[in-house]
Amino acid sequence: MANRSQEFYDDAYQNTDYPSPIDPKDHAFYLPLSTFLKRYQLANCRCLEVGTGRGAFQGLVADYYGIDIAFSAGIYISFPFAVASATGLPFSSDSFDGVWSITVLEHVPQPESALEEMWRVLKPGGYLYLAPAWQCRPWAANGYQVRPYSDFSVRDKLIKASIPIRNSVAFRSLSIFPRRLHQALMYKRNRQPTQFRYRELEPNYECFWQSDSDAVNSMDPFQAYLWYVSRGARCLSYTSLKSALMGRNGPLIFQKPREGSLVDS
Numbered sequence: 001m002a003n004r005s006q007e008f009y010d011d012a013y014q015n016t017d018y019p020s021p022i023d024p025k026d027h028a029f030y031l032p033l034s035t036f037l038k039r040y041q042l043a044n045c046r047c048l049e050v051g052t053g054r055g056a057f058q059g060l061v062a063d064y065y066g067i068d069i070a071f072s073a074g075i076y077i078s079f080p081f082a083v084a085s086a087t088g089l090p091f092s093s094d095s096f097d098g099v100w101s102i103t104v105l106e107h108v109p110q111p112e113s114a115l116e117e118m119w120r121v122l123k124p125g126g127y128l129y130l131a132p133a134w135q136c137r138p139w140a141a142n143g144y145q146v147r148p149y150s151d152f153s154v155r156d157k158l159i160k161a162s163i164p165i166r167n168s169v170a171f172r173s174l175s176i177f178p179r180r181l182h183q184a185l186m187y188k189r190n191r192q193p194t195q196f197r198y199r200e201l202e203p204n205y206e207c208f209w210q211s212d213s214d215a216v217n218s219m220d221p222f223q224a225y226l227w228y229v230s231r232g233a234r235c236l237s238y239t240s241l242k243s244a245l246m247g248r249n250g251p252l253i254f255q256k257p258r259e260g261s262l263v264d265s
Contacts, residue, residue, distance in 0.1 A: 005107065008205040008214065009070035013054055018208065024056040029102050029131060032251060033057060037098070040127045045097035050086050050118060051104030052077055065096070086114035094123045102251075105132035106215040107203075112196035115227055125258040127236075130224060131251035135172075136215040138201055139163060143209025180222045180245050187226055188241070194226045221252055228254045 012018035024030045037043050044062050052066035055076040064079040074081050084090050086108050099118050108114045144160045199218040225244045229235055236253040238244035
C-alpha cells in the first residue's frame, strides 16, 4: 500500500488535474493558516509541514522544513525537504516550534502513529495545526456523486440515490453524536490516554473521481481532540469538552505543555 500510494502522489503532483494549488493564495487554507502563524508568532520560528504537496505554504515562515511521501514534491520546495512518512518523521524530539498538517492525515494508513510523531517533534510550548479532511465518505472512491447513474449496476444506483440522505445533517448527527457522547463519558470516567479510532477506507489509486477518493481513512475530529487532550495538550480550538463534543469539522489547534511530554498510552 505504501509503495502504491507513493507512486500515486509522485504522479499526482506532476499532474495539473490533481487539486493541489501551487500559489498559496489559491488554497482554501491560506488565510486560516496565515492567521494561525501570526496569532502564535510563528513566522520566524522553526516550523514543520507534514505533507507538503506542491509546497503552497513553504513561504509563510522563514525557518521552514517540509516532508512528503512523494519524491516529486521536492521539485516544488525551495526549503529543507525530506521524503518521509508522517508515521516516521526524520527529526529529533522537541525540534519544532510549530507543526502543521493540512488535508494529509486522511491519506495516512496509521493515523495514530502520525499523531504521535507530530507531537514528539513539537517543542514544549509549541503549537500544532491539524486540518485533515474529516469524515471522508466511503463512496468517494467510486465517484458515486459525480458519475451518472448509467455507469452503475442496480445495487450501485441505490447507493448513489442514498447519498443525499446519508450526507444530510440530521442523518450524520444521529450517527456521530451518540458515539461522541459515549466516548466523552468514557474519557470523563477513566481519565486515561485514549485510543484514536477511525474507519479504514479503500482508496482509489486508479482514477481520481473526486476529492478524497484517494483517502485511506475516515476520522472524527472529536477523536483527535480526545487523543491530544488526554495526553496533556491544551486545545485552543475548543475550550471545553462540551464545546468539542458539539464541534464541526474544522481545524484543530493544540499547544504542547511546557513541562512534560507525551504520556505513554
